[in-house]
Amino acid sequence: MIRVECLVERCAGLDIGKADLKACVRVPGPRGGRRAQTKTFATTTGALLELRGWLAEQRVTVVAMEATGDYWKPVYYLLEDEFEVQLLNAAHMRNVPGRKTDVSDAAWIAQLVEHGLVRPSFVPPPRIRRLRDLTRYRSALIGERTREKQRLEKVLEDAGIKLSVFISDVFGVSGRAMLAALIAGQRDPRVLAEYARARMRRKIPALVEALTGRFDQHHGFLCRTMLAHIDSLTAAVAELTGQIETEIKPFQAVADRLDTIPGVNQRVAQTIIAEIGVEMDRFPTAAHLASWAGVCPGNNESAGKHHSGRCRKGDSWLRAALGEAAAAGIGTRNSYLQAQYRRLAGRRGKKRALLAVGHTILVAAWHMISNEVDYQDLGPAHFVTRIDPVRQTRRLVQQLNQLGFQVQLNPAG
Numbered sequence: 001m002i003r004v005e006c007l008v009e010r011c012a013g014l015d016i017g018k019a020d021l022k023a024c025v026r027v028p029g030p031r032g033g034r035r036a037q038t039k040t041f042a043t044t045t046g047a048l049l050e051l052r053g054w055l056a057e058q059r060v061t062v063v064a065m066e067a068t069g070d071y072w073k074p075v076y077y078l079l080e081d082e083f084e085v086q087l088l089n090a091a092h093m094r095n096v097p098g099r100k101t102d103v104s105d106a107a108w109i110a111q112l113v114e115h116g117l118v119r120p121s122f123v124p125p126p127r128i129r130r131l132r133d134l135t136r137y138r139s140a141l142i143g144e145r146t147r148e149k150q151r152l153e154k155v156l157e158d159a160g161i162k163l164s165v166f167i168s169d170v171f172g173v174s175g176r177a178m179l180a181a182l183i184a185g186q187r188d189p190r191v192l193a194e195y196a197r198a199r200m201r202r203k204i205p206a207l208v209e210a211l212t213g214r215f216d217q218h219h220g221f222l223c224r225t226m227l228a229h230i231d232s233l234t235a236a237v238a239e240l241t242g243q244i245e246t247e248i249k250p251f252q253a254v255a256d257r258l259d260t261i262p263g264v265n266q267r268v269a270q271t272i273i274a275e276i277g278v279e280m281d282r283f284p285t286a287a288h289l290a291s292w293a294g295v296c297p298g299n300n301e302s303a304g305k306h307h308s309g310r311c312r313k314g315d316s317w318l319r320a321a322l323g324e325a326a327a328a329g330i331g332t333r334n335s336y337l338q339a340q341y342r343r344l345a346g347r348r349g350k351k352r353a354l355l356a357v358g359h360t361i362l363v364a365a366w367h368m369i370s371n372e373v374d375y376q377d378l379g380p381a382h383f384v385t386r387i388d389p390v391r392q393t394r395r396l397v398q399q400l401n402q403l404g405f406q407v408q409l410n411p412a413g
Contacts, residue, residue, distance in 0.1 A: 006034070008115075009027070009028060010026070010028075010058065010062075011025075011060060011062040011063070011064065011113045012025045012026070012055055012060045012063045012110060013026075013063075013065070013106045013107060013109030013110030013111070013112075014063065014064070014065040014075065015066065015103075015105040015106040016065055016068050016071045016072050016075055017043070017068070019042065019043060020041060020042050020043060021041055021043060021106075022038060022039075022106040023039050023041060023051060023055070023106060024036055024103070024107040025037050025058045025110070026107075026110045026111065026114050034114075036107060038103055038106060038107065039054065043071065043074070045074070045078070048074065048079075049078070051075075051079075052078060052079055055079070055082075055083065056082065061083065061084060062086060062113055063083045063084070063085050063086070064086040064087075064088055064109050064110070064112070065085070065088065065109070066088055066090050066109060067087050072087060085123075086120035086121075087123050088112075088113075088120060089118075089121055092118055122282050122292065124277045125277070125279075127247070127250070128273070128274060128277045128278075130247055131247045131248060131270070132274040134240055134244045135244060135271045135275075136317055138237055138240040138241065139271070139317060141233050141237050142233075142237060144233060145233040145234065148226055148229050148230050149170075149171060149230060151226060152170075152222075152226040152227070152230070153170060155222045155223055155226070156219075158219065159213045159216070159219040160212070160214050160215070161182070161210065161211060161215055162210040162213075163175060163178065163207075163210055163211070165210060166203050166206050166207055167203075173197050174196045174198075174200045176227075177195035178192050178193075178195045179227065181195060182215050182220065182223070183224045183227075189207075189209075189211035189212045192207075192211045193208045193211055241267075248270055248273065251273050254269075254368075254369060255270055255273060257369075257372075257374060257375070258273070258365055258368060258369075258375075260374060260375040261325070261361055261364055261368075261375050262328075262332035262337050262338075262377070263328035263329025263331075263332065263337065264325045264329070265325075265328075268321045268324060268325045271317065271321040272321060272322075275293075275318040276318065280366060280369055280370040283366065286363040286366040286367060289366050290359055291312070291314075292314060292315070293318050293319060293322070293362055294312045294315065295314065295319060295322060295355060295358050295359040295362055318362075319358070322359075322362055323355075325358065326355075326357035326358040329357060329361065330357060334379070334380050335377055335379075335380065336378040337361070339379075339380040339381075340353075340357055340360060340383070341353045341354070341356075343383055344356050393409070
């Protein structure tokens with residue numbers, strides 16, 4: 001029988017549910033063996049304090065728990081000051097089929113930790129956790145506001161109002177004025193088109209056509225309700241942004257530094273800090289961070305052959321922020337990110353190219369935070385100049401010769 005080395009002498013595994021949790025403690029037993037003891041505790045604060053006292057009595061040093069929804073959070077936060085608490089990924093510790101119960105799960109977690117067979121997940125410190133709660137909620141509200149705007153545009157389409165065809169932002173100054181007039185009962189398209197402002201007035205003849213429809217009282221009620229919801233969401237987003245700016249003040253220098261990356265604005269910089277923190281000790285290299293975030297290919301090798309490996313799910317909030325930054329960054333002229341996207345999009349597709357640009361932004365953020373350095377753009381010519389100029393010149397000349405051209409090179413002045 002193979003004996004697995006015991007790396008943690010006194011440990012505990014917790015299987016957490018909504019109403020209660022099972023705690024299994026493994027400690028040294030008689031004659032050099034191991035002894036396990038399991039108890040059930042409620043998840044109220046008083047019961048969790050009893051759990052903490054029991055673990056202290058057993059002289060436990062490491063407490064591990066599975067990341068189950070949000071139920072782990074109050075347990076983790078209450079125990080982290082007194083014990084080394086490890087949050088474990090459920091996918092990394094599958095139990096034996098047919099023996100799965102809450103009690104056996106707790107014992108299984110304790111055994112895995114006891115022998116050092118699992119790695120804990122990254123849980124940021126309290127200040128970063130507060131910032132993360134705020135940025136994630138803001139992102140959720142922004143997403144909800146976008147969906148509500150799409151619903152309103154569908155109502156306009158149902159009424160035959162084609163504003164979105166001629167106005168890039170239906171909810172801008174001109175669009176809101178026209179919507180307000182429609183809701184108030186105005187139906188004359190010529191009168192409605194006169195609400196256009198600035199450069200939009202050049203489109204008045206087209207707007208008259210777009211505003212000719214069958215908008216009635218029913219559509220007005222829906223639009224009024226949706227606009228009120230959109231305005232309330234906008235106010236909530238602004239309030240959250242103010243609170244985020246207060247929470248991020250200790251890390252504002254880091255946010256300002258990240259803001260210099262093409263495509264990254266203050267909102268994206270705040271999200272990056274909230275998701276990965278400002279202490280890069282948890283991620284030894286930029287590759288570790290990219291793997292954790294899920295913006296690099298996975299390993300898929302069998303019998304010496306490498307197969308295509310999908311990216312892991314990673315941190316969905318961080319991936320969304322990096323995707324937004326990548327989409328904006330590739331529009332920056334004469335930048336490394338734009339050159340990288342163009343180089344990959346033709347060969348690997350636009351989606352993979354965008355993911356690669358997001359990976360580059362995250363790697364740059366890791367170096368900037370770790371080394372406290374500013375962003376330095378490698379420039380659009382990086383992929384040309386990084387190769388030996390003589391070899392690059394010879395290769396290009398050979399390609400032109402194969403196309404039937406006779407090439408004569410003259411040095412630039």
